[in-house]
Amino acid sequence: MISEIAIDGPQKLLGKDGKTEYVIREVTMRDLNAVIEINRKVLPENYPPWFFVEHIEQYPKAFIVAEVGGKVVGYVMSRVEFGWSYIAKGKTAKKGHIVSVGVLPEARRLGIATAMMLRALKALKNYYDTTEVYLEVRVSNTPAISLYEKLGFRVVGRIPRYYSDGEDAYIMARPL
Numbered sequence: 001m002i003s004e005i006a007i008d009g010p011q012k013l014l015g016k017d018g019k020t021e022y023v024i025r026e027v028t029m030r031d032l033n034a035v036i037e038i039n040r041k042v043l044p045e046n047y048p049p050w051f052f053v054e055h056i057e058q059y060p061k062a063f064i065v066a067e068v069g070g071k072v073v074g075y076v077m078s079r080v081e082f083g084w085s086y087i088a089k090g091k092t093a094k095k096g097h098i099v100s101v102g103v104l105p106e107a108r109r110l111g112i113a114t115a116m117m118l119r120a121l122k123a124l125k126n127y128y129d130t131t132e133v134y135l136e137v138r139v140s141n142t143p144a145i146s147l148y149e150k151l152g153f154r155v156v157g158r159i160p161r162y163y164s165d166g167e168d169a170y171i172m173a174r175p176l
């Protein structure tokens with residue numbers, strides 16, 4: 001499913017509406033404020049700026065942003081970890097961790113999150129040598145769960161009261 005073609009530069013793509021052009025590319029430090037702003041707009045899980053800076057510096061190839069008309073409208077922020085595998089039980093693995101995903105409401109349902117995720121997964125595999133990828137998602141977040149299922153993720157666990165308002169998280173994972 002993830003093609004082996006190496007892609008490094010910006011990719012110009014057409015939205016599912018057949019008319020919105022968007023670009024997906026690796027993050028740069030110039031995107032910091034835009035990413036922070038989108039995160040605050042679309043998710044209750046917000047982080048201090050240094051947290052984003054750390055991910056931009058350490059895992060830039062798997063931190064993907066999308067632009068429409070030169071404006072950043074979405075991001076996928078990832079990191080790399082070593083620990084127990086969610087796929088091969090009882091074994092350890094180098095794992096990609098999708099930390100945060102967001103697309104501005106006006107740019108949704110165009111396939112942008114899907115395209116950013118596919119590119120992040122490819123980078124996690126090809127540049128960071130991870131063999132699986134996982135994330136946490138609110139059990140009530142049907143749109144995101146559906147997005148991840150379409151990308152081959154499956155629920156592998158549930159963390160009670162993971163979020164500060166008391167909601168549970170699903171852990172979803174897939175091999176790379």
Ligand SMILES: CC(=O)SCCNC(=O)CCNC(=O)[C@H](O)C(C)(C)COP(=O)(O)OP(=O)(O)OC[C@H]1O[C@@H](n2cnc3c(N)ncnc32)[C@H](O)[C@@H]1OP(=O)(O)O
Binds near residue numbers: 111142
């Ligand atoms: C690890 C984490 O960060 S978990 C939190 C994820 N982020 C959020 O929930 C923030 C708020 N939501 C968003 O930013 C967006 O709605 C996202 C990121 C979930 C989806 O972004 P989009 O660019 O709209 O996704 P995309 O267009 O690629 O949709 C792919 C599939 O996801 C599913 N999906 C996306 N939005 C919805 C929705 N509102 N209702 C139902 N399914 C949806 C659909 O299966 C969709 O395919 P389809 O359009 O062919 O039906």
Ligand SMILES: [Zn+2]
Binds near residue numbers: 097098099135136
């Ligand atoms: Zn997480």
